[in-house]
Amino acid sequence: MASDIGEPPETTAPTRRDPSPAGAPETTSAPVTALTTILATLAGALALAIGIDALVPAIAAVAAGCLLTGTVTATKRRTPGGRALGSCLVVFAALGIAAAAGLEAATTVGTGAGPSEIATRVGVVVAIGLAAFGATATVTGAIGDRAVRSAIPVAVATTLPLAVVGGFHLPPVRRRVREIVPFAGARGAETGTGPAASESGLELAHLFSPESTAVGIATFVASLVALLWTVYFVLPRLPIPELLPRDRRADVRWRIRRLASRAGWAGWTVLLVSGALTITAALSRATDEPYIREVYPLLESTVVPLGMATGPRVAFVAGIGVLVAALLVSRLPGLYRLRYHPAVRWLPVLTGGAIVSLLVLVGYPRAFDELLRPELEAIAAEGEPLPVPGLGAMAPQELASLLAPPEGIAIVAIVIAGVVSAAGTLFVAIWLLGSLRLLPDRGAPGSLAAGALVGGAIAAAVAGASTPVVSAVVACALVAWDSAVYGVSITEELGREPSVLRPAVAHATGAVVVGIVGIALALGFTAVLERATVRTGATIVICLTVALLAALIVLKRRATAAAAAADDD
Numbered sequence: 001m002a003s004d005i006g007e008p009p010e011t012t013a014p015t016r017r018d019p020s021p022a023g024a025p026e027t028t029s030a031p032v033t034a035l036t037t038i039l040a041t042l043a044g045a046l047a048l049a050i051g052i053d054a055l056v057p058a059i060a061a062v063a064a065g066c067l068l069t070g071t072v073t074a075t076k077r078r079t080p081g082g083r084a085l086g087s088c089l090v091v092f093a094a095l096g097i098a099a100a101a102g103l104e105a106a107t108t109v110g111t112g113a114g115p116s117e118i119a120t121r122v123g124v125v126v127a128i129g130l131a132a133f134g135a136t137a138t139v140t141g142a143i144g145d146r147a148v149r150s151a152i153p154v155a156v157a158t159t160l161p162l163a164v165v166g167g168f169h170l171p172p173v174r175r176r177v178r179e180i181v182p183f184a185g186a187r188g189a190e191t192g193t194g195p196a197a198s199e200s201g202l203e204l205a206h207l208f209s210p211e212s213t214a215v216g217i218a219t220f221v222a223s224l225v226a227l228l229w230t231v232y233f234v235l236p237r238l239p240i241p242e243l244l245p246r247d248r249r250a251d252v253r254w255r256i257r258r259l260a261s262r263a264g265w266a267g268w269t270v271l272l273v274s275g276a277l278t279i280t281a282a283l284s285r286a287t288d289e290p291y292i293r294e295v296y297p298l299l300e301s302t303v304v305p306l307g308m309a310t311g312p313r314v315a316f317v318a319g320i321g322v323l324v325a326a327l328l329v330s331r332l333p334g335l336y337r338l339r340y341h342p343a344v345r346w347l348p349v350l351t352g353g354a355i356v357s358l359l360v361l362v363g364y365p366r367a368f369d370e371l372l373r374p375e376l377e378a379i380a381a382e383g384e385p386l387p388v389p390g391l392g393a394m395a396p397q398e399l400a401s402l403l404a405p406p407e408g409i410a411i412v413a414i415v416i417a418g419v420v421s422a423a424g425t426l427f428v429a430i431w432l433l434g435s436l437r438l439l440p441d442r443g444a445p446g447s448l449a450a451g452a453l454v455g456g457a458i459a460a461a462v463a464g465a466s467t468p469v470v471s472a473v474v475a476c477a478l479v480a481w482d483s484a485v486y487g488v489s490i491t492e493e494l495g496r497e498p499s500v501l502r503p504a505v506a507h508a509t510g511a512v513v514v515g516i517v518g519i520a521l522a523l524g525f526t527a528v529l530e531r532a533t534v535r536t537g538a539t540i541v542i543c544l545t546v547a548l549l550a551a552l553i554v555l556k557r558r559a560t561a562a563a564a565a566a567d568d569d
Contacts, residue, residue, distance in 0.1 A: 314358060445484060
């Protein structure tokens, strides 16, 4: 394995391929203004989270919004690798949004709130996620210029493997399969819920989850080293550069060789480190030295759980299989004719759904046996029913029977498919907003972030947030929108290379001042109206609307004056 793989070629520098048509509206802001938009959006999201006391769901929603940006950024390149990455990211983004909304709903239900209040608070959390999506998209241009539309088929295709797995494990389908294929249900016991008792080939769980600690660590290290060395051997031999434009092939070849070399050396490093840890663990068990005997408990609490984990083991084996299969397929005669085939461009959209389906098939039975079943048995011992959304109160025994494999696998797969479908619906809604001209072409990411913050502020006001909190959110929305639009203008006029630090900072400072003026106006109107009527959520919204209009007028006049001064110069 060569340690010197050379420098990247200087004669064929990589060029950024822009899939956007000529004359398309700009959606990417300058770096300084994009950072201002992100900071203003984070400040508004923090104010919303504090206003409704939902800090943890808000953090999850912000993370999900960033993952949505990563999804669209990957898919908008319209390459096989981008679609595969987007297929994986959309699953995590959808689960993040669902987790944030579910956590807020569960917290609100615990306080005895009604359905309308629950929906309002969940709407605030979803608005925070959308605002984070729009703010981070100012950096990559993930909203506008048909970028979101590229993620719609990826989200839809990701649900297909999950829907197939869930549908196959439904009891009516399984009974029909037994009638057609009599030996399909002959393996395993008909009772029980462990991996060995599953009737769908889930005995693979024994392979990926060994009982012995020594065997588990050894197979974990072996599979990891095998994956790294497979990358070292296979990756440079794949015709990946042939799938790219000619001006990018030399740079991609150099990057592939560098990655393969690092993977090879990483394999040797893993072997040496694992050998050293094994010797250290053996010495700690054999010697009486206190400082050495303390090493084994540390290794047992850190290294052993990682080595016995099922998920990484499945990922290692799957990676080896994919690389070997790709190498074999690349050696087929006449394969170069297929590189422009639609299947090469669209098959990667199934990557995320296939990986999650495999994890559900292999990991859910063990998770049910080790996590869910003990918890349900402990609750059953207390004799209290469990509230289940959509099903009402259920006895723990009935819930355990419902969640037991293989029916539990069907439920989990269908639920994940539904959550990913919800993310696809969100992409469709944003795309329709742009198609109907409800979302501006220029600076669409900043407009989405500002609109989401304003919508969240209205929902927070209805939920009972204080006037300063809601006013601060609207002011942050104003700053985020103004900075994003100004950043787009700077990018269109000067590009992203020239330094625009000074004018961007000056413009952002002016937007912050206008936002502070808007907060002062909102508080002043509220104080006046408090003397004439009782303060309600509607009163706050009216005051904020008036303040926002006044702030926009001031901002428009300031921009007009600046443009006139520039023309005079």
